[in-house]
Amino acid sequence: MTKGVPEPQSGLIPLTQLARELWSLTGQEPPNYRQLHMLVLDGTIPAELVRGRWQIEPTDLPGIAQTLGLAPTPRVRGSRRWSLHAGSRRKTSPAAA
Numbered sequence: 001m002t003k004g005v006p007e008p009q010s011g012l013i014p015l016t017q018l019a020r021e022l023w024s025l026t027g028q029e030p031p032n033y034r035q036l037h038m039l040v041l042d043g044t045i046p047a048e049l050v051r052g053r054w055q056i057e058p059t060d061l062p063g064i065a066q067t068l069g070l071a072p073t074p075r076v077r078g079s080r081r082w083s084l085h086a087g088s089r090r091k092t093s094p095a096a097a
Contacts, residue, residue, distance in 0.1 A: 012055035015040060015047060018064075025061055026070040039068075 013021055015036060022030035031039070039045045040054050045064055047054045056064070065071070 011058060012048075012050070013058055013061075015054035015056065018045075018056055021056075021058075021061060022065055022068070022070060026065050028070045030070060031068065 016033065018036050019030045019033060022028075030036070036045065037054070040047045044067060045056070046060050047056050049055075
């Protein structure tokens with residue numbers, strides 16, 4: 001370890017993966033890398049610089065999504081309603097039909 005340089009912490013999300021993490025959390029299209037980088041630089045997105053790379057705390061993801069206007073998608077296990085894509089057949093429970 002070099003004096004004064006923090007060691008990378010496992011569990012942190014690199015900024016390069018933030019868009020993917022936001023998409024998997026919310027199911028919505030997040031901003032691109034360049035936009036996210038600018039938001040980190042202006043302080044809108046909390047991040048820490050570790051060995052020259054921006055890292056995000058996983059616990060900050062819901063707050064970041066809310067700041068960006070991306071609402072987390074509710075995921076209900078056991079739900080009988082589903083649709084793979086637009087125009088597909090929709091399966092519903094008898095109570096909903």
